[in-house]
Amino acid sequence: MLEKTFDFTTREKEIYDHWDDSGAFKCGQRPNADPFTIILPPPNVTGNLHIGHALNHTLQDVLIRWHRMRGRDVLWQPGMDHAGIATQMVVERQLDEGNIRRHDMGRQGFIDRVWEWKEESGGMIFNQMRRLGQSCDWSRQKFTMDDGFATAVLKKFVDLYNDGLIFRAKRLVNWDPHFCTAISDLEVEQREVNGNYWHFKYPVGGEEGRFLTVATTRPETMLGDVAVAVHPDDDRYKDLIGKTLTLPLVGRKMIVVADEHADPEKGSGAVKITPAHDFDDHQVGKRHDLENINIFDEHARLNDNVPAKYRGMDRFEARKLIVADMDALGLLDKVEPTVHMVPYGDRSGVVIEPWLTDQWYVDAETLAKPAIEAVEKGKTKFVPKTWEKTYFEWMRNIEPWCVSRQLWWGHQIPAWYGPDGEIFVAENETDAQKLADVHYGEIKEIVRDEDVLDTWFSSALWPNATLGWPEKTPELERYYKSDVLVTGFDIIFFWVARMMMDGLYFMDGEVPFETVYVHALVRDENGAKMSKSKGNVIDPLELADKYGADALRITLAAMEAQGRDIKMSDKRVEGYRNFGTKLWNAAKFCEMNDCFSSDRDFNPQSANQTINKWIIGEAEKAAALVTKSLEAFRYNDAAAAVYQFTWGTFCDWYIELIKPQFFDNAEEAKETRKTAAWVMDMILKMLHPFMPFVTEELWQNSADKRETDLILATWPEYDANNVDENAANEINWLIQLISDIRTARAEMNVPAAAKVNMLVSGADDITKEALKAQNDVLCRLARLEDIATLAGDPPRGAISVVVGEATYYLPLSGVIDIEAEKARLAKSLEKLEKEIASVAGRLANENFVSKAHPQVIEDNKQGLEEAKAKAEKTKEALQRLASMN
RNA sequence: GGGCGGUUAGCUCAGUGGUAGAGCACUACGUUGACAUCGUAGGGGUCACUAGUUCGAACCUAGUACCGCCCACCA
Numbered sequence: 001m002l003e004k005t006f007d008f009t010t011r012e013k014e015i016y017d018h019w020d021d022s023g024a025f026k027c028g029q030r031p032n033a034d035p036f037t038i039i040l041p042p043p044n045v046t047g048n049l050h051i052g053h054a055l056n057h058t059l060q061d062v063l064i065r066w067h068r069m070r071g072r073d074v075l076w077q078p079g080m081d082h083a084g085i086a087t088q089m090v091v092e093r094q095l096d097e098g099n100i101r102r103h104d105m106g107r108q109g110f111i112d113r114v115w116e117w118k119e120e121s122g123g124m125i126f127n128q129m130r131r132l133g134q135s136c137d138w139s140r141q142k143f144t145m146d147d148g149f150a151t152a153v154l155k156k157f158v159d160l161y162n163d164g165l166i167f168r169a170k171r172l173v174n175w176d177p178h179f180c181t182a183i184s185d186l187e188v189e190q191r192e193v194n195g196n197y198w199h200f201k202y203p204v205g206g207e208e209g210r211f212l213t214v215a216t217t218r219p220e221t222m223l224g225d226v227a228v229a230v231h232p233d234d235d236r237y238k239d240l241i242g243k244t245l246t247l248p249l250v251g252r253k254m255i256v257v258a259d260e261h262a263d264p265e266k267g268s269g270a271v272k273i274t275p276a277h278d279f280d281d282h283q284v285g286k287r288h289d290l291e292n293i294n295i296f297d298e299h300a301r302l303n304d305n306v307p308a309k310y311r312g313m314d315r316f317e318a319r320k321l322i323v324a325d326m327d328a329l330g331l332l333d334k335v336e337p338t339v340h341m342v343p344y345g346d347r348s349g350v351v352i353e354p355w356l357t358d359q360w361y362v363d364a365e366t367l368a369k370p371a372i373e374a375v376e377k378g379k380t381k382f383v384p385k386t387w388e389k390t391y392f393e394w395m396r397n398i399e400p401w402c403v404s405r406q407l408w409w410g411h412q413i414p415a416w417y418g419p420d421g422e423i424f425v426a427e428n429e430t431d432a433q434k435l436a437d438v439h440y441g442e443i444k445e446i447v448r449d450e451d452v453l454d455t456w457f458s459s460a461l462w463p464n465a466t467l468g469w470p471e472k473t474p475e476l477e478r479y480y481k482s483d484v485l486v487t488g489f490d491i492i493f494f495w496v497a498r499m500m501m502d503g504l505y506f507m508d509g510e511v512p513f514e515t516v517y518v519h520a521l522v523r524d525e526n527g528a529k530m531s532k533s534k535g536n537v538i539d540p541l542e543l544a545d546k547y548g549a550d551a552l553r554i555t556l557a558a559m560e561a562q563g564r565d566i567k568m569s570d571k572r573v574e575g576y577r578n579f580g581t582k583l584w585n586a587a588k589f590c591e592m593n594d595c596f597s598s599d600r601d602f603n604p605q606s607a608n609q610t611i612n613k614w615i616i617g618e619a620e621k622a623a624a625l626v627t628k629s630l631e632a633f634r635y636n637d638a639a640a641a642v643y644q645f646t647w648g649t650f651c652d653w654y655i656e657l658i659k660p661q662f663f664d665n666a667e668e669a670k671e672t673r674k675t676a677a678w679v680m681d682m683i684l685k686m687l688h689p690f691m692p693f694v695t696e697e698l699w700q701n702s703a704d705k706r707e708t709d710l711i712l713a714t715w716p717e718y719d720a721n722n723v724d725e726n727a728a729n730e731i732n733w734l735i736q737l738i739s740d741i742r743t744a745r746a747e748m749n750v751p752a753a754a755k756v757n758m759l760v761s762g763a764d765d766i767t768k769e770a771l772k773a774q775n776d777v778l779c780r781l782a783r784l785e786d787i788a789t790l791a792g793d794p795p796r797g798a799i800s801v802v803v804g805e806a807t808y809y810l811p812l813s814g815v816i817d818i819e820a821e822k823a824r825l826a827k828s829l830e831k832l833e834k835e836i837a838s839v840a841g842r843l844a845n846e847n848f849v850s851k852a853h854p855q856v857i858e859d860n861k862q863g864l865e866e867a868k869a870k871a872e873k874t875k876e877a878l879q880r881l882a883s884m885n
Numbered sequence: 886g887g888g889c890g891g892u893u894a895g896c897u898c899a900g901u902g903g904u905a906g907a908g909c910a911c912u913a914c915g916u917u918g919a920c921a922u923c924g925u926a927g928g929g930g931u932c933a934c935u936a937g938u939u940c941g942a943a944c945c946u947a948g949u950a951c952c953g954c955c956c957a958c959c960a
Binding site for chain 1: 941956
């Protein structure tokens with residue numbers, strides 16, 4: 001016996017464990033089947049499941065479960081990312097609490113500590129994923145710091161280096177003074193900030209009292225100024241070009257250079273040049289062979305290259321002091337408030353400093369070329385397609401990628417330096433030493449680069465390294481490339497683009513995935529981005545606790561329409577929880593009426609009754625729609641199709657229509673029991689990818705024995721032989737008639753409990769047959785006492801309903817309000833006449849008739865005829881009422 | 886500055902050329918032996934605006950307004 005409701009709190013876990021124990025998630029069990037692969041975007045080892053994960057994972061699991069049921073050899077490859085900065089941050093914070101400093105532990109000690117942390121607290125997210133029913137192949141779980149991964153990363157670095165695609169260079173980088181590491185362009189976040197233009201006056205050499213005014217948003221960088229640039233065509237300053245200026249506070253002599261970088265329209269038209277601390281100025285400096293004067297240390301405090309007074313100061317403290325000092329000298333022309341963009345580190349949240357350092361770079365431009373071409377040629381497709389533009393835009397303007405990080409947690413760069421700084425890159429120290437020996441002709445000590453690689457350098461290998469690359473494993477052979485990558489747009493650049501580059505470079509030009517499905521971002525119910533600081537974070541696990549994982553899953557899928565963000569709210573989940581309850585109750589109905597023990601080998605084509613033929617056909621159509629929608633990644637359509645069929649068709653109509661058979665325990669109920677059981681199975685199957693738990697539970701409980709669990713059951717592929725259009729026509733007519741009678745009754749305030757007689761007039765033979773066949777259900781659902789053919793005039797005080805060619809009279813024992821009935825019919829007539837006028841007008845339009853699709857014209861003609869007939873009948877009914885006065 | 890997306894019922898959103906839809910909310914009524922986490926019925930929309938293309942436009946084109954996101958080295 002099914003309980004009153006599904007006890008998801010205890011059953012979800014049991015069902016999940018059952019699947020897991022049975023090995024249902026494991027790949028490789030169908031060696032003759034086509035593989036279907038999805039690689040899970042590896043969550044950070046520090047990660048906790050947020051609603052974005054819940055969406056991302058659910059969309060993948062829907063595809064995975066669906067293809068598993070379609071018979072594919074499914075691999076959903078899970079794993080975690082070591083997340084360099086994020087993880088180092090977490091562990092350092094823990095150490096802080098114990099008053100331990102990272103540097104006191106030493107590098108190896110710290111790394112050991114991180115591994116310890118990983119073993120204890122890492123990967124909590126996987127347990128959370130299990131709770132939501134995600135069916136990854138956990139036996140193949142990977143980590144980007146695994147030994148195998150390390151091998152892959154080393155090979156990648158060495159190969160790219162040897163091919164000239166990785167190089168070391170001294171350049172301006174985005175320096176994070178909090179973490180004391182370089183970061184890539186992508187990790188810099190431009191924020192709008194209220195600031196000032198400080199206008200400084202620089203004295204012109206040899207011309208007492210003459211000044212050149214420059215404006216800056218960063219006064220502290222003036223200590224590193226080496227020049228002022230003016231536009232070569234700017235008449236105001238032409239005579240100053242080549243002249244000398246004195247840098248106040250420092251006393252350095254600087255020159256005025258002509259450079260098109262200076263915009264005459266902006267500020268004073270003269271711009272100070274700080275080549276060591278500004279990306280633009282650096283270019284200007286290169287053009288004019290200017291000195292780079294670095295004024296900051298790694299914490300962005302002023303260093304010894306500035307006057308003693310400022311040394312050791314924080315950059316923002318120095319800013320205040322410098323402004324004050326300039327003001328005191330009378331060299332502060334004015335201060336002008338402005339709003340401008342300031343670069344911040346996305347992890348640290350501190351202002352990024354352009355800083356001149358030696359770093360490792362990947363020649364992304366070269367790697368991007370084939371990756372662009374692959375998408376242009378359609379070898380990889382983005383869905384929705386519009387994201388291809390975003391991808392192209394970035395890839396075509398890509399800059400060298402800084403991949404070295406001054407951190408401890410990560411893959412250490414496999415580069416060694418000789419005593420003179422000569423670089424030796426190899427997969428291990430022995431090989432590097434050999435290179436050095438050859439180079440020097442004698443044995444000299446080499447020292448390994450201290451830095452580690454950007455986390456994305458390794459995660460870019462996720463599609464192939466998880467399968468064993470660079471080894472030529474059978475898994476790599478079988479499951480690479482993957483079929484679909486499901487991801488949010490926020491990591492197209494970070495991750496998708498880089499996997500494309502690596503796949504094409506290292507996998508013989510084979511793309512890592514055929515399709516990239518880019519899904520929505522989940523926002524709160526007001527459309528705001530969720531963040532911890534705003535406190536508007538919706539916890540998916542809380543929702544799962546409250547409404548069940550199934551409800552959360554189908555909500556997310558149903559809200560995933562292409563091309564828009566999702567605004568999440570409890571209300572939506574509640575609605576789908578109700579849907580689960582509805583399904584449960586439908587199953588209970590089946591159980592109570594002995595459908596559960598029915599013959600499961602039922603052949604739907606053996607059904608004789610119209611009602612059964614109809615529901616079988618409708619189930620086929622629904623399944624076809626789900627399949628079609630999923631093939632197009634239209635999750636919302638797929639969820640809506642199964643929801644609508646289950647609730648709106650099966651529950652609202654079919655169950656109601658078959659009740660009389662069951663209650664009378666008629667002979668025909670035998671077939672109907674089998675049909676109901678068959679349709680329930682269809683529902684469970686097509687709903688399973690969305691609501692795996694409750695469907696599996698019902699699957700197990702709705703038959704004496706099942707050959708397989710639902711998770712491995714066969715997906716219903718469309719079978720046209722199961723669709724009977726005649727049956728559909730008859731039941732559609734029946735539904736129309738019942739609905740119209742109900743509406744008329746409600747509008748005429750006929751008490752719901754009142755059973756009335758019905759007299760039929762003008763019915764053709766087909767309708768007469770149908771009326772006879774559907775007599776019982778019609779009476780039941782429309783609350784009719786008896787149905788008879790009208791002989792003679794309709795009785796006084798009857799409501800009339802027109803459906804098709806026939807008119808149906810409901811005589812009420814003299815209590816109807818004739819005026820109200822007249823008004824009701826008049827309203828209906830008015831609507832019909834409006835429609836007739838519109839359609840007739842269209843058909844009278846020569847252009848329409850000559851240019852529209854024949855099918856459209858045919859539909860219009862038919863619609864017109866039907867409307868006319870119905871209007872005629874309605875008019876008759878009205879006249880009859882009028883004559884009664 | 887460049888690019889992308891949005892504007893449809895009170896709310897959240899589907900709907901990409903053929904008579905405007907769903908869920909929630911709202912109103913009325915609840916007869917029924919799966920279900921009140923429910924049933925039946927109902928009200929509610931110049932599809933942001935303007936101009937085009939078309940026999941026909943929520944949908945295609947151009948523009949306008951407002952909102953959001955991404956990218957960008959401008960002092």
